[in-house]
Amino acid sequence: METQEKIVITGCGIVSGLGIGVQPFWEKLKAGESSIQIKDEWNTPDLDCSTPVFYSKCADFSISEYFTDLKPPFPLRYSQLAMMGCKLAIEDANLDLASLSPEQIGLVLDTSCSSNGAAEAFLFKLFQDGPAKVSPFIFTKTTTNCALGDVARAFTLRGPSSILLGENSVCYGYDLIKAGKADIVICGGFDEIRETAILANQYRGYLPSVEKNGKTRTFAESLVDEEGKVVYGEAASFVVLESESHAQKRGAKIYAQMLDYHVSGDEAYQDFIYDRSADSLKQHLVDFSESRQIDLEQVSLIVGASGMPWNVREYEAPVINDLWKNSTKPFYTTVKGAVGEGFSSSPITSLITGALCLQNDTVVGSGYNPQQVGLNGAAPKLAVSYSFEDDDIALVNSIHMGGNTVTVALKK
Numbered sequence: 001m002e003t004q005e006k007i008v009i010t011g012c013g014i015v016s017g018l019g020i021g022v023q024p025f026w027e028k029l030k031a032g033e034s035s036i037q038i039k040d041e042w043n044t045p046d047l048d049c050s051t052p053v054f055y056s057k058c059a060d061f062s063i064s065e066y067f068t069d070l071k072p073p074f075p076l077r078y079s080q081l082a083m084m085g086c087k088l089a090i091e092d093a094n095l096d097l098a099s100l101s102p103e104q105i106g107l108v109l110d111t112s113c114s115s116n117g118a119a120e121a122f123l124f125k126l127f128q129d130g131p132a133k134v135s136p137f138i139f140t141k142t143t144t145n146c147a148l149g150d151v152a153r154a155f156t157l158r159g160p161s162s163i164l165l166g167e168n169s170v171c172y173g174y175d176l177i178k179a180g181k182a183d184i185v186i187c188g189g190f191d192e193i194r195e196t197a198i199l200a201n202q203y204r205g206y207l208p209s210v211e212k213n214g215k216t217r218t219f220a221e222s223l224v225d226e227e228g229k230v231v232y233g234e235a236a237s238f239v240v241l242e243s244e245s246h247a248q249k250r251g252a253k254i255y256a257q258m259l260d261y262h263v264s265g266d267e268a269y270q271d272f273i274y275d276r277s278a279d280s281l282k283q284h285l286v287d288f289s290e291s292r293q294i295d296l297e298q299v300s301l302i303v304g305a306s307g308m309p310w311n312v313r314e315y316e317a318p319v320i321n322d323l324w325k326n327s328t329k330p331f332y333t334t335v336k337g338a339v340g341e342g343f344s345s346s347p348i349t350s351l352i353t354g355a356l357c358l359q360n361d362t363v364v365g366s367g368y369n370p371q372q373v374g375l376n377g378a379a380p381k382l383a384v385s386y387s388f389e390d391d392d393i394a395l396v397n398s399i400h401m402g403g404n405t406v407t408v409a410l411k412k
Helices: 022-030 077-092 116-129 136-140 146-155 169-178 195-203 244-249 278-291 309-323 345-360
Strands: 007-016 036-039 053-056 105-111 161-165 184-191 235-243 256-265 299-303 331-333 393-399 404-411
Touching: 007 022, 007 077, 007 169, 007 244, 007 345, 022 345, 053 195, 077 105, 077 116, 077 146, 077 184, 077 235, 105 146, 105 169, 116 136, 116 195, 146 161, 161 169, 169 184, 169 235, 169 256, 169 345, 169 404, 184 345, 235 244, 235 345, 256 278, 256 345, 278 309, 278 404, 299 345, 309 331, 345 393, 345 404
Parallel strands: 105 161, 105 184, 299 331, 299 393
Antiparallel strands: 007 235, 007 256, 036 053, 184 235, 256 404, 393 404
């Protein structure tokens, strides 16, 4: 039976180019730091790796330092990212798993790139040496839900669980708690960014050029001409969703309330994740505000799904300028200029950012010039202080590989 219980965020876990844990992430965001650097070292010698690219490398970690009882065969990197994000979120939420019913703790994970590393290793060995030389351990790890099993076993979680492919896990977590199926749902997004994917998209012309007229330039310098469409970034981001009464009962800190969410398909998306329709986004936000009775005048912050300035200008800025043309525009920011496009990690990274902005009365900067993104006065380049009121709303946009557009509404 559906309950009217409020759903709140009580824990955040993130491992990204800005470090390990929510506090380093937040402090570096406020300081305007970016983890996008030049990648010119490659581990794929069979491919052409002579050209450097911009990339946000995930912070280094050793899984054995965080999970001391692991036994072989050890989880692959994409599972390790999920385990790290989950562990950080559990610790941040101060969840004492031993004192809680494992059947009432749900787990919903999302990945867009899946277990591509295992699939690559399996196929490489198969084609090079034949089926007799392929390890059965590698084959079992080519299944996408391998990460779900690794995480569930690591924390002995027995509640409702699922792994998604290119969707927003918090939508499912929200519904599970609303339906009374769980008291807590750990929701995460993670992706191992393979070098083969980076090189393939470099070949397609989607990446900005590091070298111009014989000179090496920084990411900030590359934005002058914006030749590329995307910069990749590897990360894992997790949040703990919880019913408000359960959170209050155990004395948990609360980052923000998740009011609701809205999902719609974008008919313009065909090939590239950023090929989106501004008209579809406008209708999406109008439908959300009308069906969920969200007053757009109370929206004080939008955390965008756009990556580079060209996409903000073409996708989200026209919608904001239109919907709020007769009133004060909400603040706008995106974190992808700091950590890159992380696919399934990005929606949760943006959600964490929105919750932290509300909690700390701070709007982090996008790292881009407001004129460049087409939102003069509404999109600060660097962090600014702003006193959010109790009824102020933050909208967190996300775009997904399957073509969906998702907006989550948060309240302080």
